[in-house]
Amino acid sequence: MEEVSKTLSVQGSLQKQKDKDSYSKALVPTSSEMRRMGMNSEVEFMEKYNPSMQFLFCNGNNYHRCFGIDIPSIRRISDSFGTGVINAWLKIQISNLNEYCGCDKKMDMFQIEEIANVIQANYYYLKPTEIMAFLFSFKSGAYGEFYGSID
Secondary structure, eight states, X not given: OHHHHHHHHHHXXXXXXXXXXXXXXXXXXXXXXXXXXXXXXXXXXXXXXXXXGHHXXXXXXXXXXXXXXXXXXXXXXXXHHOHHHXXXXXXXXXXXXXXXXXXXXXXXXXXXXXXHHHHHHHOTTSOHXXXXXXXXXXXXXXXXXXXXXXX
16 A cells, blocks of 8 residues: 555656656747747847837836836746846846936946846846836936946
């Protein structure tokens, strides 16, 4: 009886792992999904969602588009192109904000890297355009004025 119990336990564990692997694979966009969303490569992603596009995606009547656009989350893009791509993209976005703010005390590269890591770890479910909308709103003064530094 104990042998049967161990066998069933092992089989159950193997099935759970198989289900988990299938679920994980389903979360990674296929190359055809990425192409459908206008992202054939890491370079195209970086170009299409660079900081200069914040205005086009996020201004006035287009603001809602940042949230309704059919693109994957930063986690799914990371799974498809690699974590380095999203990390680099986030650092570019944050560096742009850092330069824009006009504050006396700028963030250094360590701080920018840490913020990128925190966003990637804690807000993995956001779309790139949602992050761009936040940064655009930040620049627009929606969260108050800058007083010497961004922190």
